[in-house]
Amino acid sequence: MGPVGVRERAELTVRxxxxxxxxxxxxxxxxxxxxxxxxxxxxxxxxxxxxxxxxAWIIGRIDFGGVQISVAPGVYVPRWQTAALAAAALRRLPAxxxxxxxxxxxxxxxxxxxxxxxxxxxxxxDVDPTAVACAxxxxxxxxxxxxxxxxxxxxxHRFDVLTAVVPxxxxxxxxxxxxxxxxxxxxxxxxxxxxxxxxxxQVAGLAPRWLRPGGWLLLEMGADQIGTLTDMxxxxxxxxxxxxxxxxxxxxxxxxxxxxxxx
Ligand SMILES: C[S@@+](CC[C@H](N)C(=O)[O-])C[C@H]1O[C@@H](n2cnc3c(N)ncnc32)[C@H](O)[C@@H]1O
Numbered sequence: 587m588g589p590v591g592v593r594e595r596a597e598l599t600v601r602x603x604x605x606x607x608x609x610x611x612x613x614x615x616x617x618x619x620x621x622x623x624x625x626x627x628x629x630x631x632x633x634x635x636x637x638x639x640x641x642a643w644i645i646g647r648i649d650f651g652g653v654q655i656s657v658a659p660g661v662y663v664p665r666w667q668t669a670a671l672a673a674a675a676l677r678r679l680p681a682x683x684x685x686x687x688x689x690x691x692x693x694x695x696x697x698x699x700x701x702x703x704x705x706x707x708x709x710x711x712d713v714d715p716t717a718v719a720c721a722x723x724x725x726x727x728x729x730x731x732x733x734x735x736x737x738x739x740x741x742x743h744r745f746d747v748l749t750a751v752v753p754x755x756x757x758x759x760x761x762x763x764x765x766x767x768x769x770x771x772x773x774x775x776x777x778x779x780x781x782x783x784x785x786x787x788q789v790a791g792l793a794p795r796w797l798r799p800g801g802w803l804l805l806e807m808g809a810d811q812i813g814t815l816t817d818m819x820x821x822x823x824x825x826x827x828x829x830x831x832x833x834x835x836x837x838x839x840x841x842x843x844x845x846x847x848x849x
Contacts, residue, residue: 591618594625598632605636613641620645638766650694653701657692658720662775664694667832668751671806672698674830674841675749678802682706683746686796688733688789689713691775693721695749700725706746711737714774733785734792745796750789751806756782783811790818797844804830806839816840 595614602610613635621628631644642648642657649655651669672695679685679699683706687695690710699708710721710728721728729736755776760768763776778784786807793803803824807815816827824842832838 591623594618594623594628598628601632602635607635616641616645620647638769640766640770643770651698653694653698655692655694655697656720656723658716658723660716660772661714661720662691662717662771664692667834667836667838668694668806669698670830670832671695671749671751671804671839675699675747675802675804676702676704678747678804678841679704679706680746684708684744685747685749686734686737686741686745687711687726688748688750689752689785690721690726690728691717691751693724693726693728695751696721696726697724709737709741714772717775733788734796737796742795743798745801746798747802747804748789748793748797749804750786752778752785752789754778754782754786754807754811756780781811782808783814786811786815787818790815790822794822794844799844801844802841803844804839804841806830809837812837812840816842 595618598614598617599610602613607613617628617631621631634644635641640663642663643659647654647656648664650664651672655664657663676699685696685699685708687710690712693710696708696710710726711731712718713732715730718728718730753776755778757777757780760777786805805815812829819827819842823845825845826843827840829837830839830841
C-alpha cells in the first residue's frame with residue numbers, strides 16, 4: 587500500500603486530464619484536499635469539474651494574490667491578473683485609508699486589502715445579490731446596488747481609493763470567450779456593452795464624486811481600451827495617469843490621481 591491518497595489523486599488526475607483540464611494534477615490535489623480526503627466526495631467534485639464548472643465554485647475558494655477568497659457558485663471567479671490592480675491599490679492606500687470597490691463580485695479586492703493590513707473603511711457594491719452575499723462571507727462590507735447608486739452621500743469626496751473591475755468584454759466578443767467562462771459565468775459580470783467600455787466610462791465619470799482630491803482611481807480593462815479611458819480620465823481632471831501591468835507584464839488597466847481642487 588502506498589502513501590495515503592496517492593492512488594486516489596492519480597485516478598482523479600486521469601479523469602481531469604481526460605476532461606481537458608490543463609493543470610489536472612494540481613486540480614486533483616485541490617479537490618482531494620477540499621473533499622477532506624473522502625474518495626466519494628472527491629469523485630463527486632470531479633464529476634462537476636468534468637462538466638466544465640469552474641474549480642473555484644466546486645472547492646469554494648481561490649488563491650488571490652496569496653489571499654484565500656471564498657467563491658460561491660454563480661459568482662465571477664477572481665482572476666490572477668486582477669491581483670496586480672489590488673496590489674497597486676494597496677500601494678495607494680494611506681494608513682487608515684478608505685476604498686470604494688465598485689462591481690466587487692466576491693469582494694476579492696477589498697478582502698485582499700484587508701488581509702494585507704488595510705484598517706480603514708473598505709466598501710464594495712455589486713448589482714448581483716449572490717455576489718453581495720459572497721463578498722460579505724469574505725468579510726467585506728457590501729451594498730447591493732448598481733455602481734454607486736446606494737453609496738451614502740455623506741461619503742462623497744471621502745474615499746482615498748476607488749477600484750473597479752467592471753464587465754468590459756465587448757458584446758460581440760462574448761461568444762468567443764472560452765467555453766468554461768461563456769457557459770458558466772454570469773453575463774452581467776462580463777458584458778461591457780457594444781465596445782466593452784460602457785461601464786468603464788460610467789465609473790470614470792462618477793469617480794470624482796467619491797474621491798477626495800489627491801485620491802486614486804484604479805480600473806482594470808483590456809489593453810485596447812486603455813487609451814480611450816485614460817483620455818477620458820485626463821479630460822475629467824485626473825492626472826499622474828499610469829498604465830498597470832499584470833504579473834506577465836501585459837497592460838491590464840490604469841491608475842490616475844484625482845487632481846481637482848475645485849470642490
Ligand atoms: C468582472 S466581475 C469582477 C468582480 C470582482 N471585482 C473581481 O475582480 O473578482 C464584474 C462584477 O460586476 C458586477 N456588476 C455588473 N454590472 C454592475 C453594475 N451596474 N453595478 C454593480 N455591479 C455590477 C457583476 O455582478 C460582477 O460581480
